[in-house]
Amino acid sequence: MKNGLLKLDPKKTYYKQLCCFLMTVFALSFFIVLLVSGGYSMRGLLYPDRSSSLMEFFNKIILSGKDPYSFGSVDPPFAILVYRALLMLVPSKTISTLDKSPASSAFTTAVKTYQQFYFPFILYAITALTLLFFSLRALKAGKPTERFGFIFMIFLSAPMLFAFERGSDIVLTMALVTLFYAEKDSEKKAGRLVAAGALGVACAFSLYPILFCLTLLRKKRYREVLEVGIIFTLLTVPSVFVVGGGISGAARFVSNLVSEAKANSLALLGQLNFAKDFIYVFSGTPIPGRILALVFNVFAGVFGLFMLAGAFLAKKEWHSVALICGVLCGLSPFCETSLLMFFAIPLAMLLDEENENSVASYVCAALLTLTQALIVSPDISSRNYTRMFITRLSSYSMLALSILLTVLQASALASTKQSKKKPRIVVAGAAAETFDLGDSGGSDDASGEKVLTENGGEAENTEDADKPDDADDTADKVPENTN
Numbered sequence: 001m002k003n004g005l006l007k008l009d010p011k012k013t014y015y016k017q018l019c020c021f022l023m024t025v026f027a028l029s030f031f032i033v034l035l036v037s038g039g040y041s042m043r044g045l046l047y048p049d050r051s052s053s054l055m056e057f058f059n060k061i062i063l064s065g066k067d068p069y070s071f072g073s074v075d076p077p078f079a080i081l082v083y084r085a086l087l088m089l090v091p092s093k094t095i096s097t098l099d100k101s102p103a104s105s106a107f108t109t110a111v112k113t114y115q116q117f118y119f120p121f122i123l124y125a126i127t128a129l130t131l132l133f134f135s136l137r138a139l140k141a142g143k144p145t146e147r148f149g150f151i152f153m154i155f156l157s158a159p160m161l162f163a164f165e166r167g168s169d170i171v172l173t174m175a176l177v178t179l180f181y182a183e184k185d186s187e188k189k190a191g192r193l194v195a196a197g198a199l200g201v202a203c204a205f206s207l208y209p210i211l212f213c214l215t216l217l218r219k220k221r222y223r224e225v226l227e228v229g230i231i232f233t234l235l236t237v238p239s240v241f242v243v244g245g246g247i248s249g250a251a252r253f254v255s256n257l258v259s260e261a262k263a264n265s266l267a268l269l270g271q272l273n274f275a276k277d278f279i280y281v282f283s284g285t286p287i288p289g290r291i292l293a294l295v296f297n298v299f300a301g302v303f304g305l306f307m308l309a310g311a312f313l314a315k316k317e318w319h320s321v322a323l324i325c326g327v328l329c330g331l332s333p334f335c336e337t338s339l340l341m342f343f344a345i346p347l348a349m350l351l352d353e354e355n356e357n358s359v360a361s362y363v364c365a366a367l368l369t370l371t372q373a374l375i376v377s378p379d380i381s382s383r384n385y386t387r388m389f390i391t392r393l394s395s396y397s398m399l400a401l402s403i404l405l406t407v408l409q410a411s412a413l414a415s416t417k418q419s420k421k422k423p424r425i426v427v428a429g430a431a432a433e434t435f436d437l438g439d440s441g442g443s444d445d446a447s448g449e450k451v452l453t454e455n456g457g458e459a460e461n462t463e464d465a466d467k468p469d470d471a472d473d474t475a476d477k478v479p480e481n482t483n
Contacts, residue, residue, distance in 0.1 A: 015365045016146065016351050022369045023153050030374035037385070044376030044385040045158060046165045057121050057167030058111045061087050062098065068243070069252035074260050077239035077253070078204040079169065084243055086120040121167060129155075132175035138182035139345070141352045150351070154344045157372040158390060163338030169206070170338045176202035177209050181321070181345055184215070184224070196224050200231025204239075208332070211324050218312045218320060260334060271337050272395035274300040274330040274402070280392075304331045307402055310409035318349035319405055322368070326402035337387075340394055343371040360408055367404070370397040 033041045047053075063071045064083035073080065087095070094116050111117050133151060140147045154160060163170050176198045183195035202209040210232075216225045240250050272280060275296040282292055304327050311323035325342045329335050347368040350361065370393060377389040 013354050013357055013361075015353060015361065016142075018362060018365050019347065019351060019369050020149070020153075022366065023373060026373040026375050027156065030376055033376055041376045041385045044378075044387060044390060045161060045374070047387070053165060054112070054121065054167035056169065057124065058117060060169070061090075061117070061120060062095075062111060064243070065095075067249075069249050069256060072256050072259075074253070074256045076204060076207050076236065077243055077250070078235045079206065080243045081239045082205070086124065089120050089123075090114075090116045124169075124172070125164070128169075128172040128175055132171060132178065135175050135178035135182055136344075136348070139178055140348045150348060154341075154372065156374065157341070157344070158374050158394070159338050159341035159344075159372060161374075162336075163341060166336075166338065168336070168338045170336075170341060173202050173206045173209060174341050174344075176205070177212055177342065178345060180212065181215075192224065193227070196227040197231055200228045201235065203228065203232045204235035208328055211328055212321075214308070214311055214324055215317070215320060218314075271329075271335045271339070271391050273332055273335045274303060274399060277395055277399050300331055303402075303406075306406050306410075310406050313413060314405075314409055315412065316353075318346040318353070319409065321349065322346035322364070322401065323405050323409075326398060326405070329398055330402060337391060337394065340371045340398065343368055343398075347372065360404065364401060364404060367397045367401040370394060371401075 030041075060073070060075060060079070061083045063073050064075075064080050064087055068075070068080050075083070094114050097114075098110055133155075136151045136154060137147055140150050160171070162168075179198040180195045180202070183191040183198070186192050186195065199209060199212060203213075213225055213228055216222075216228070240246060275293065278296045278299070279289075279292045283289070307323045307327050307330075311320045311327070314320040314323065322343065325346060328342060329339050332339065347365075350365055350368065353361065375390050375393060376385060378385055
């Protein structure tokens with residue numbers, strides 16, 4: 001379609017241009033507002049209190065001490081082992097000055113007064129960011145400018161900045177999962193082994209990346225699933241006995257996970273999951289909160305099953321990965337903004353899509369971009385910069401994306417079943433045969449394909465098929481002997 005000033009080539013896709021335009025507009029707006037407000041608008045993205053800065057890393061490294069699960073830790077045993085190794089880089093005298101009782105959180109601020117604690121964080125940050133850089137570079141196709149532009153965009157995204165400011169270990173998990181998707185289809189066996197190893201380590205470190213094994217299951221790559229499982233087991237089982245307190249420690253770990261989930265099931269602070277998306281809308285009604293939680297948690301669970309089915313049956317990989325990310329974020333009882341970072345993986349895959357122009361895909365590209373975009377706005381009620389606007393916008397963008405992709409997969413499945421139910425006709429002849437009576441029944445335009453003849457047989461649809469009968473007769477005549 002070429003009309004007016006806007007000239008579009010229907011044979012090309014414009015997902016990259018759309019994403020680049022939206023991210024650029026949002027980023028420029030963010031930094032302009034930041035300058036105008038004197039830095040005050042940063043409260044719309046990050047927590048303003050000092051105790052929250054880098055708190056996830058410092059909490060975990062301190063609580064990885066003698067008995068982490070007695071302190072309510074929800075980290076898997078292998079993650080505890082990694083954090084304990086980092087804690088060994090800090091002098092024991094410095095560690096002993098902190099109050100580490102379960103009832104106290106004062107060490108979160110106190111730990112920042114000691115320079116020795118910053119070295120483990122710097123080591124972790126450099127390792128995680130470097131691995132993420134090369135993983136994104138391997139995942140994203142296209143010209144070098146496109147690849148580095150995409151990496152720069154993700155490094156300046158809202159989930160990345162939030163995760164880094166909080167000191168979240170999700171950056172390392174994201175890097176490992178990205179490496180898995182970058183290498184899983186490698187032509188070299190070593191590359192596929194690296195992919196399985198990366199996903200296995202990610203599962204042992206954070207547990208929830210187990211969902212991404214669905215990508216292998218849907219393609220019946222059971223051997224690689226087994227490899228992921230072996231690596232996960234080899235890292236988890238020894239860690240349970242080294243730092244987790246054995247079977248009793250593992251039981252406390254599960255108990256802590258359940259308690260944490262219950263504590264966050266009704267909280268409407270921070271990022272919303274699917275259930276809380278609806279609970280937030282109905283929170284001002286007379287309906288009791290527990291009834292709302294029961295109804296919409298059941299809805300979210302059923303919807304999640306449909307999403308997993310769609311992820312398993314999806315023909316396009318970016319559809320499948322986006323649905324897995326939707327389940328990961330939408331069904332998590334304590335979803336954080338940093339968890340939205342995983343949507344960068346299907347976004348990279350969509351931007352490399354060059355074979356299909358569809359309205360639905362452009363809507364998906366816009367929604368995926370909204371999960372990553374830098375957006376701030378004052379809260380209308382308080383006229384103050386808070387995290388409410390960006391978390392609500394990204395939450396409902398995630399919900400809309402998940403609903404759209406689920407509907408698309410259901411529609412594709414229905415159309416596939418319908419195409420298999422074509423009417424059939426039996427043609428009498430020397431040997432009775434059954435033919436589909438669909439769009440290609442009876443005859444076909446393609447040269448060389450089989451066509452239905454009057455006597456029920458089949459003939460090749462070649463260029464000679466259009467010749468008159470006497471033309472063939474003439475060709476078959478034998479010259480008479482004139483002598």
